[in-house]
Amino acid sequence: MRDLQKGSAEMIILALLEERQRHGYEIARLIGTESGNKLQFHVASLYPMLYRLERKKLVEGKWVEKPGERRRRFYRLTPAGRKALAASKRNWREFVAALNRLTGFSHV
Amino acid sequence: MSDLWENYVREHLPDLRVDPAREAEIVSELAQQLEQAYRDAILSGASEPEAIHQAQAQFNDWNKLAREIESAEQRVVDPPLPAKPWFGALHDLRYAARFFHRNPAFAAVAVITLAFGIGGNTAVFTMVDALVLHGLPYSEPDRLMAIDTTKSQQAYIEPWTSALDFFDLRDRTHAFSSIAGIGPVWNVILTGSGEAERLESLYVSASLFPMLGVNAALGRTFLSSEDRGAQPSNVVILSDGIWRRRFGASREILGRSLTIDGGVFTVIGVLPADFRYAGEPVAGTASAIDAWFPLSANPLTGSQRGLRFLKVVGRLNPGVSPQ
Numbered sequence: 001m002r003d004l005q006k007g008s009a010e011m012i013i014l015a016l017l018e019e020r021q022r023h024g025y026e027i028a029r030l031i032g033t034e035s036g037n038k039l040q041f042h043v044a045s046l047y048p049m050l051y052r053l054e055r056k057k058l059v060e061g062k063w064v065e066k067p068g069e070r071r072r073r074f075y076r077l078t079p080a081g082r083k084a085l086a087a088s089k090r091n092w093r094e095f096v097a098a099l100n101r102l103t104g105f106s107h108v
Numbered sequence: 109m110s111d112l113w114e115n116y117v118r119e120h121l122p123d124l125r126v127d128p129a130r131e132a133e134i135v136s137e138l139a140q141q142l143e144q145a146y147r148d149a150i151l152s153g154a155s156e157p158e159a160i161h162q163a164q165a166q167f168n169d170w171n172k173l174a175r176e177i178e179s180a181e182q183r184v185v186d187p188p189l190p191a192k193p194w195f196g197a198l199h200d201l202r203y204a205a206r207f208f209h210r211n212p213a214f215a216a217v218a219v220i221t222l223a224f225g226i227g228g229n230t231a232v233f234t235m236v237d238a239l240v241l242h243g244l245p246y247s248e249p250d251r252l253m254a255i256d257t258t259k260s261q262q263a264y265i266e267p268w269t270s271a272l273d274f275f276d277l278r279d280r281t282h283a284f285s286s287i288a289g290i291g292p293v294w295n296v297i298l299t300g301s302g303e304a305e306r307l308e309s310l311y312v313s314a315s316l317f318p319m320l321g322v323n324a325a326l327g328r329t330f331l332s333s334e335d336r337g338a339q340p341s342n343v344v345i346l347s348d349g350i351w352r353r354r355f356g357a358s359r360e361i362l363g364r365s366l367t368i369d370g371g372v373f374t375v376i377g378v379l380p381a382d383f384r385y386a387g388e389p390v391a392g393t394a395s396a397i398d399a400w401f402p403l404s405a406n407p408l409t410g411s412q413r414g415l416r417f418l419k420v421v422g423r424l425n426p427g428v429s430p431q
Contacts, residue, residue: 019171024141025144044167044176047141048173048176048180051134052179052180056182063133063266065416065417066292070315072140104422
């Protein structure tokens with residue numbers, strides 16, 4: 001389960017950026033709240049992962065300063081990131097479908 | 109408070125084997141994480157010591173964090189830079205070089221570092237041509253330059269400028285024939301006839317449209333008198349798109365009063381159908397802009413130099429080279 005979470009962490013981050021750009025704090029918070037606190041993603045792991053995704057050109061970080069607020073670094077998907085996310089979703093669906101067939105969960 | 113958290117991160121995070129400017133970015137970002145955690149803890153009712161503790165608990169193994177960041181960065185380690193007078197400028201140029209490397213589509217033309225004596229805290233302006241210059245529907249697009257700024261002792265360049273720095277630059281520059289400021293507008297809602305509608309909007313200085321060589325298809329663009337003064341001018345320019353979609357391309361739109369965010373704004377012009385805002389999206393603003401407001405209508409225009417919220421673009425004077 002640990003490896004599963006680790007392997008899917010990149011997909012989770014990419015998926016959270018699919019709709020719109022977000023900053024690191026928001027990403028960390030959403031992972032907890034959107035998963036009903038089933039998934040815990042320590043922020044000490046989040047930022048290196050964001051930097052790795054940026055180096056891989058799957059996300060793009062940009063400093064944004066909104067009026068009246070401190071500047072923040074927002075991340076958004078690049079076209080390559082969007083393709084990677086689509087591929088990850090396909091793989092994930094196939095994996096879950098296979099799991100359902102093997103365990104019979106889909107017939108419960 | 110943000111400086112306090114930056115100092116805290118610098119004290120705890122081991123030196124990273126990355127470019128100094130990149131390290132400064134990382135420190136700043138990690139400090140934001142801590143500060144936000146602290147603020148949220150306070151809002152949740154935590155005491156000051158509890159909030160500080162919760163924030164500090166965000167990162168408990170700084171050595172591991174440093175190793176993971178270095179691994180993620182996976183970049184060639186630069187040798188220590190000699191302490192020379194042009195150290196800061198070199199930082200700027202290296203930053204710009206990385207920017208261009210990461211954004212090849214931006215067709216970088218030039219990087220110039222100029223020293224201006226503007227204000228007390230802004231010592232160096234680094235001008236980076238960061239627009240896609242060729243093929244833009246503007247007059248002489250290769251003469252347009254995005255102007256980024258950095259404070260003295262600041263290791264990174266920001267694509268933002270304060271209003272006061274913008275005014276100083278506009279009034280004192282000899283390199284540019286015209287300089288325009290562009291600022292975001294948030295949550296502008298058009299009400300009145302028809303359903304309420306959120307408008308993508310920008311505040312712009314009156315100089316923008318003349319600088320781009322763009323005239324209104326209907327009516328006019330902003331006057332310089334609408335760009336300054338204590339009383340904001342309640343005028344608005346619409347895009348061709350919203351003019352056709354929402355107002356049926358009626359020429360009677362000129363002079364009509366629109367209720368926008370509870371205020372009343374008079375329509376003074378409609379932009380050409382082929383006009384598009386080709387600048388970088390401002391703080392998440394869409395590139396398809398529906399409504400344009402004068403810079404003076406932005407209450408932040410009266411803010412201090414510390415608040416940097418404007419994108420600045422300039423047109424080079426004839427004879428001035430970007431190199």
